[in-house]
Amino acid sequence: MTVRLRLALTIFATGVITALGVLVTVAIAFQRFEHENVYERANAFLGRVVALHPDLLDLRARDADGFTAFLRNLLLFEPDTQLYLLDGDGTVLAASGSMQPAPGFKVRLAPVREAVAVAGDRRRAAYVMGDDPEHMNLDAVIAARPLRRTLIRAQAEPAGFLYLVSQPPSLNVGHAEVYRSTLAGTAMGGVLALIVGMTVCAAWIVATVTRPLRDLSAAVARAQREGFEGADVIGPAGAAARRGDEFARLRAGFHELLARLRAQWDALRRLDQFRREGVSNLSHDLRSPLTATAACLETLDRRWLGDPARVDDRALLEVALRNTRNAAQLVRSLGDLALLDEPQFKLRPMTMNIAEMLDDLVMRFADRASRAGVTLHNDSMAAVFAAVDIELFERALANLVDNALRHTPSGGRVTLRADGDRQSVLVIVSDTGSGIVAGDVERMFDRLYSGAGGDAEGGGKGLGLAIVKRIVELHHGEVAARSMPGQGTRVTIRLPAQA
Numbered sequence: 001m002t003v004r005l006r007l008a009l010t011i012f013a014t015g016v017i018t019a020l021g022v023l024v025t026v027a028i029a030f031q032r033f034e035h036e037n038v039y040e041r042a043n044a045f046l047g048r049v050v051a052l053h054p055d056l057l058d059l060r061a062r063d064a065d066g067f068t069a070f071l072r073n074l075l076l077f078e079p080d081t082q083l084y085l086l087d088g089d090g091t092v093l094a095a096s097g098s099m100q101p102a103p104g105f106k107v108r109l110a111p112v113r114e115a116v117a118v119a120g121d122r123r124r125a126a127y128v129m130g131d132d133p134e135h136m137n138l139d140a141v142i143a144a145r146p147l148r149r150t151l152i153r154a155q156a157e158p159a160g161f162l163y164l165v166s167q168p169p170s171l172n173v174g175h176a177e178v179y180r181s182t183l184a185g186t187a188m189g190g191v192l193a194l195i196v197g198m199t200v201c202a203a204w205i206v207a208t209v210t211r212p213l214r215d216l217s218a219a220v221a222r223a224q225r226e227g228f229e230g231a232d233v234i235g236p237a238g239a240a241a242r243r244g245d246e247f248a249r250l251r252a253g254f255h256e257l258l259a260r261l262r263a264q265w266d267a268l269r270r271l272d273q274f275r276r277e278g279v280s281n282l283s284h285d286l287r288s289p290l291t292a293t294a295a296c297l298e299t300l301d302r303r304w305l306g307d308p309a310r311v312d313d314r315a316l317l318e319v320a321l322r323n324t325r326n327a328a329q330l331v332r333s334l335g336d337l338a339l340l341d342e343p344q345f346k347l348r349p350m351t352m353n354i355a356e357m358l359d360d361l362v363m364r365f366a367d368r369a370s371r372a373g374v375t376l377h378n379d380s381m382a383a384v385f386a387a388v389d390i391e392l393f394e395r396a397l398a399n400l401v402d403n404a405l406r407h408t409p410s411g412g413r414v415t416l417r418a419d420g421d422r423q424s425v426l427v428i429v430s431d432t433g434s435g436i437v438a439g440d441v442e443r444m445f446d447r448l449y450s451g452a453g454g455d456a457e458g459g460g461k462g463l464g465l466a467i468v469k470r471i472v473e474l475h476h477g478e479v480a481a482r483s484m485p486g487q488g489t490r491v492t493i494r495l496p497a498q499a
């Protein structure tokens, strides 16, 4: 999820939560207002009744049935309201409703007393909730007035109470309409407008604030795709930096970093180009004189062959010839590496059976192997096809076989094997030779690394494996070696399988 979307969602969610909070608050306030209203009316009504009929207890004592009818008459214009006559303990003596409570039925006295107190002092509470004898599971708005018997004067405790219960009106059509017009019509409309307005505003703010971030991430993606060489990937930094917010500074910093990296990269490339050209030219220029020198030395050697007076001279000649050949090989290898390092160097891949290539190698090195007393064979079980530059890949494998033969004593074995599955093609060259100490295995693919005895006979200069590695890299593969000193070495080339 993008930062923009996340910010927009956060602001939208905040707006929705705020709107819901406002709605709940309005609903609670609305309900409270209604309760207060009901209570006001109920309280005033009770006040009027008690003022007109202070002897309600006596009235009920004289005529219980007539009293119930009397209570009902009082409520003719008070819907959703019931009147009860309570004795001093809260026991219901008479009720206006059609559902008469069982004899001895009591309501909680504490809310009744609270209602009496609130009627005397309105600062105590806005309204009082108490028991509704008809629905004891629901609290209702109540009002109460104390009653005294007319015959007995100066009583400390009231002898009874006139108790009014007002049930909150059920949500009939009329009330629903009130809610709709008050809440939905006004508040909801306003709140919805607020949410829409906030969302639009938030979207605009997010888009404006994060535009530099979007540009920056696009620039980074472009730099990633096209490298430093690409055109000016993020445009001029000056104007953005002057605006001075964090994004602009980040963008300017990135621009500077990129410019510096590009400058360093250009310098490195120029140096590398210079090095490659230098090595390549040197290799080219040295190749002919070295070949000519070797040819002269070989001619001299042939001339002195069989001349007893030249035995000592021939020993010197042999050293000179060996060193000249080594130097020629080194010069050739350096030239080859410089060529393989050229960015514009292109492989010429062709699909080839690698097992067959290994057979050719076995034939090519058979003579040398038998002279060295080493068994060389191809262990591949089946044809394994891979797209390779035949000349280069064969050269890499020849280098591995050359190394293996050079480091395997008489009686040893060098095994070649090609294997493959759906993901990759493996080519393995293993030997039972001298092996390499653990620390050197990682370095053996480095340029000019030649381990103990590398430069002795046969003239190893430590470039062969570097060339192998470069060739394998050009084939998008990888090469690794495992070795145990005294037991042998196993070099594995892994190439991606053909699509």
Ligand SMILES: Nc1ncnc2c1ncn2[C@@H]1O[C@H](COP(=O)(O)OP(=O)(O)OP(=O)(O)O)[C@@H](O)[C@H]1O
Pocket (backbone or CB within 6 Å): 333, 399, 403, 404, 407, 431, 433, 434, 435, 436, 444, 449, 450, 451, 452, 453, 454, 455, 459, 460, 461, 462, 463, 464, 465, 466, 488, 489
């Ligand atoms: N099969 C092997 N067994 C033991 N040591 C090996 C083996 N292959 C390579 N090495 C070690 O790794 C070093 C580097 O090998 P690499 O082929 O790069 O150079 P080189 O054979 O010495 O010279 P070059 O191949 O340039 O003529 C060798 O000098 C040798 O010490």
Ligand SMILES: [Mg+2]
Pocket (backbone or CB within 6 Å): 399, 402, 403, 460, 463, 464, 465
């Ligand atoms: Mg080698």
